[in-house]
Amino acid sequence: MCSAVEWTFNEHEFNPARQMSHQLKRALVTGGAGFIGSHIVDALISDGCQVTVLDNLSTGSDLNLAAAMDQITFYNGDIRDRQMLEKAVEDCDVIFHLAAMVSVPQTIDDPVESALINEMGTLYVLEAARKKNIRRVVFSSSCAVYGDTPQLPKIESMPLNPCSPYAVQKRTAERYMRLGCELYGLETISLRYFNVYGPRQDPSSPYSGVISIFMKMALGNQSPVIYGDGNQSRDFIYVADVVAANLLAATSASAKGEIVNIGTGSSIGINQLWDLICSFSGLTIKPQHQPARPGDIYASVADTRHAKSLLGFNIDYPFETGLALTYQWYQKEQKSGHR
Ligand code: NAD
Numbered sequence: 001m002c003s004a005v006e007w008t009f010n011e012h013e014f015n016p017a018r019q020m021s022h023q024l025k026r027a028l029v030t031g032g033a034g035f036i037g038s039h040i041v042d043a044l045i046s047d048g049c050q051v052t053v054l055d056n057l058s059t060g061s062d063l064n065l066a067a068a069m070d071q072i073t074f075y076n077g078d079i080r081d082r083q084m085l086e087k088a089v090e091d092c093d094v095i096f097h098l099a100a101m102v103s104v105p106q107t108i109d110d111p112v113e114s115a116l117i118n119e120m121g122t123l124y125v126l127e128a129a130r131k132k133n134i135r136r137v138v139f140s141s142s143c144a145v146y147g148d149t150p151q152l153p154k155i156e157s158m159p160l161n162p163c164s165p166y167a168v169q170k171r172t173a174e175r176y177m178r179l180g181c182e183l184y185g186l187e188t189i190s191l192r193y194f195n196v197y198g199p200r201q202d203p204s205s206p207y208s209g210v211i212s213i214f215m216k217m218a219l220g221n222q223s224p225v226i227y228g229d230g231n232q233s234r235d236f237i238y239v240a241d242v243v244a245a246n247l248l249a250a251t252s253a254s255a256k257g258e259i260v261n262i263g264t265g266s267s268i269g270i271n272q273l274w275d276l277i278c279s280f281s282g283l284t285i286k287p288q289h290q291p292a293r294p295g296d297i298y299a300s301v302a303d304t305r306h307a308k309s310l311l312g313f314n315i316d317y318p319f320e321t322g323l324a325l326t327y328q329w330y331q332k333e334q335k336s337g338h339r
C-alpha cells in the first residue's frame with residue numbers, strides 16, 4: 001500500500017537523467033510541451049543538452065515548460081509545417097518524436113485528421129531527419145498496436161491486431177521508422193509505451209488518460225466513470241521511467257529500427273485502480289459504470305526482456321510509489337490553482 005508521506009514530489013529532484021550522462025549536444029523534442037515530452041525536455045536540459053521544442057499546443061501547454069522555457073528554443077507550430085520542422089531540427093543529433101493525437105477514442109472520432117498527424121506527420125519528421133542528416137530518431141509508439149490478442153504478456157515479436165485508427169497509425173509509423181533505417185541509413189528506434197502516468201498529465205478532457213481523470217475526481221470528491229465492467233487492466237508506467245527509456249534509446253549501441261516495449265511487466269484493473277486511489281485518499285466513492293468504449297483493449301501487460309537486454313532498462317518507480325507522487329502533484333496543483 002502506498003503511503004503519501006513517505007514520498008514527496010519535488011520538481012528539482014525529479015530528474016531521471018541524474019545517474020546518466022548521455023553526451024547529447026542538441027535535441028529536438030516534437031510534442032515537447034506535452035505530458036511526457038516536457039519531462040524529457042527537463043531531463044535533457046539538466047544533462048547539458050541544448051533543446052528545441054516543436055509543439056502546436058493542441059493538447060500540450062506552455063505551463064509544462066515554465067521552468068525550461070528560458071533555456072530552450074521553442075517553435076509554436078505543427079509538425080506538418082515542413083519549413084518550420086526543418087528549421088527546428090537544424091544541427092540536432094537526435095529527434096525525440098512525441099507529437100501525436102494520443103487519445104484512442106479521439107482517433108476513432110477523427111480517423112483522417114489523426115492519420116495526417118500520426119502517420120504523415122511522422123513521415124515528415126523522418127524526411128526532415130534525412131534531409132538534415134540527423135543521426136537518430138527515437139519514436140514514441142504504443143502498446144495499442146498489439147490490440148486484443150489473447151497472449152499475455154505482450155512480446156514485441158508476436159502477431160499484431162491493431163483495433164483503432166490510433167493503433168494502425170502507430171504501427172504504420174513504426175514501419176516507417178524501420179524503413180528510415182533500411183532505405184536511408186537513419187538510426188531509428190520505436191518505444192512501445194504501455195500506459196504512462198504521472199505529474200503534468202492533463203486531466204481536462206474526456207480523452208485524457210485514466211489516472212489523470214481519477215486523480216481529478218478524487219480531489220474533487222466526485223464519482224468517476226468506469227467504462228465496461230472495470231476488469232480491463234493496464235500496465236501503468238511512471239513518466240520518469242519512460243524518460244529514462246528515451247535517454248537510453250537515444251544512446252544505445254544499436255538503433256536499426258528496433259521496437260522495444262516500455263512497461264513494468266505488471267498490470268492493474270481499472271476498478272482496482274479506483275479502489276487504490278480511494279484507499280490512500282480516504283474516500284469511499286462508488287464509481288458509475290458506462291458501456292465499454294469501442295476500440296478499448298481488455299488486458300495489457302508488457303514483456304520487458306527486450307528493453308532490459310537492448311537498452312539495459314529497469315523500472316525505478318514501483319506503481320504505488322509513482323501513484324503517490326502523482327497524487328501529491330495533483331494535490332499541489334489544485335491548491336496552487338495553476339490548472
Ligand atoms: P500529450 O498530449 O501530453 O503530448 C502530445 C504533444 O504533442 C502535445 O504537447 C501536443 O500539443 C503536441 N501535438 C499534437 N499534435 C501536434 C502537431 N500536429 N504538431 C505539433 N505538436 C503536436 O500526450 P503524451 O501522453 O505526452 O504522449 C506523448 C507521446 O507518447 C504520443 O506520441 C503518444 O501517442 C505516446 N504514448 C503515450 C502514452 C500514454 O499513456 N500517455 C502511451 C503510449 C504512447
Ligand code: UD1
Nearest residue numbers: 102103104142144194195207208209210213225226227232
Ligand atoms: C492510453 C493512451 C494512449 C496509449 C495507450 C497505451 C492517453 C489518453 N491514451 O490509451 O496514447 O497509446 O494508453 O496503452 O493517454 N477509462 C475509464 N474511465 C475513464 C477513462 C478511461 O474507465 O474516465 C478506462 C478506459 O476505457 C480504458 C482504461 O481506462 O479501459 C485506460 O484508458 P486510457 O487512460 O484512455 O488509456 P488507453 O485507451 O489504454
